[in-house]
Structure formats: C-alpha cells, structure tokens
Amino acid sequence: MIWRVVPVSYWLVVSFIRLCLALYVKGPTVEGIENVPRTGGAIIVSNHMNNADPCVVPGIMPRRIAFMAKKEWFKNPLGALLFRLIGAFPVDRQAADLGALREATRVVNEGLPLLMFPEGTRSKDRQLHQGFPGTALVAYRTGAPIVPVAIIGTETIPWPWVFVRPFMGPRVLVRIGKPFYPPKAERITSQAAKAATEDIMRHVAELLPEQYRGYYRDAVAAHAAEQAAERV
Numbered sequence: 275m276i277w278r279v280v281p282v283s284y285w286l287v288v289s290f291i292r293l294c295l296a297l298y299v300k301g302p303t304v305e306g307i308e309n310v311p312r313t314g315g316a317i318i319v320s321n322h323m324n325n326a327d328p329c330v331v332p333g334i335m336p337r338r339i340a341f342m343a344k345k346e347w348f349k350n351p352l353g354a355l356l357f358r359l360i361g362a363f364p365v366d367r368q369a370a371d372l373g374a375l376r377e378a379t380r381v382v383n384e385g386l387p388l389l390m391f392p393e394g395t396r397s398k399d400r401q402l403h404q405g406f407p408g409t410a411l412v413a414y415r416t417g418a419p420i421v422p423v424a425i426i427g428t429e430t431i432p433w434p435w436v437f438v439r440p441f442m443g444p445r446v447l448v449r450i451g452k453p454f455y456p457p458k459a460e461r462i463t464s465q466a467a468k469a470a471t472e473d474i475m476r477h478v479a480e481l482l483p484e485q486y487r488g489y490y491r492d493a494v495a496a497h498a499a500e501q502a503a504e505r506v
Contacts, residue, residue, distance in 0.1 A: 299443040306450035315382035324428035341389035401488025410470035419453035424481030
C-alpha cells in the first residue's frame with residue numbers, strides 16, 4: 275500500500291520540508307498542536323489556499339500522516355516520487371473517485387492520520403468554499419475523530435520567487451482545533467453526508483479569521499448565537 279512508506283524516508287522528506295519552511299516563510303506558528311491525537315487513525319481537514327499547504331501540514335505535525343494529492347502531481351516522475359515517499363496517493367478531482375475514497379478509508383483504519391482538503395482545490399480568493407462529502411464519508415466509514423485545521427498566510431506565497439528570497443516569505447499561522455465526530459446517523463445517506471460536511475466545514479471556518487470564512491460565514495455566526503442562547 276502506498277501509505278506504508280518506510281518511516282525513515284518519510285521523516286527525511288519532512289525534514290527537508292521543515293528546512294524549506296524555515297528558509298522561505300516566517301514560522302509557521304502553530305496553535306493547538308496538543309489537539310492532534312497521539313495514536314490511532316484520524317482525519318485532518320484543512321482549508322486550502324496554496325500549493326504549499328500539503329507540505330505545511332506534514333511539516334508541523336508530530337506524527338507521520340498520509341494524504342490525498344491531485345493526480346496531476348503524479349505525472350512528473352520526481353514529484354510522484356516525493357509525494358509517494360511522504361505517503362500521498364492520487365485522487366481524481368474531476369470525478370467521484372471511489373478508489374481514492376477506499377484507499378483513504380484503509381489508511382485511517384490502519385491507524386494513520388489522513389490529511390484531506392474538503393474544498394477539493396485551492397481557493398484563489400482566500401474564501402472558504404463549499405466542501406465535498408468525501409471527508410464525511412470517510413469519517414462515517416471509519417468512526418475516526420476529525421481534527422479541523424486552518425492555514426493562514428500561505429495565500430501570499432509568491433511562486434516561484436519565494437525560493438530566491440530566503441527569510442522574506444509571508445508569516446504563516448496554523449490553527450488546530452479540538453477533535454470531534456460527525457453527527458450521528460442511522461444510515462450513511464447523501465443527506466447525512468451533506469449535513470456532516472456542513473458541520474466539518476463550520477469547524478474549519480471557526481478557526482479562520484472572519485474575512486476568510488466565505489461560504490460558511492453565516493453558519494459560524496448562527497452556531498455562535500445558538501451557543502450564546504444556551505448559556506443564558
């Protein structure tokens with residue numbers, strides 16, 4: 275299986291990523307690292323604003339993780355090798371990739387955290403866009419906790435000029451929220467997956483600055499109002 279990468283190879287790649295982060299961005303500053311489960315499978319869900327994001331998250335995680343990456347990254351032999359060494363597997367973003375979902379489920383069931391970007395692609399306007407149900411389906415099939423993550427600052431990384439200006443990159447902040455589980459459902463229906471996806475994305479949105487929350491801005495505000503009413 276692709277994610278059964280030799281740990282030494284994985285950490286060598288991650289060490290290189292951490293060196294690049296130290297050289298080309300300020301930080302990253304990490305908040306909430308204690309919220310990452312120390313053992314067992316988990317699903318790490320994040321917003322996505324830059325091609326650097328799939329490297330930033332492994333670079334700050336205390337555990338080895340696996341993640342989906344768009345299949346286009348695997349067309350280049352060097353890129354494919356790098357991604358496979360770090361435990362990535364391809365996903366076709368243009369179709370319902372059932373094979374990638376099955377692989378994602380196996381990853382989590384075997385005890386590894388899995389990184390997923392529910393938006394399916396980068397947000398070019400800094401706004402959080404509507405999520406796809408794949409993450410919710412994996413969560414229901416595995417029963418694993420979901421760990422919300424917000425990445426702030428990578429949207430201003432200039433490609434490829436960032437590499438010729440060490441120590442001049444943007445300040446990057448990664449916020450990690452508390453693990454949670456999707457709403458209980460008697461059956462995994464499309465409606466249940468949709469409701470769970472909304473819940474997952476709201477958790478991510480709550481970690482983002484208000485001006486980044488996009489599609490989920492109203493959901494965050496409504497949830498905050500509900501909590502305030504319960505405390506009265």
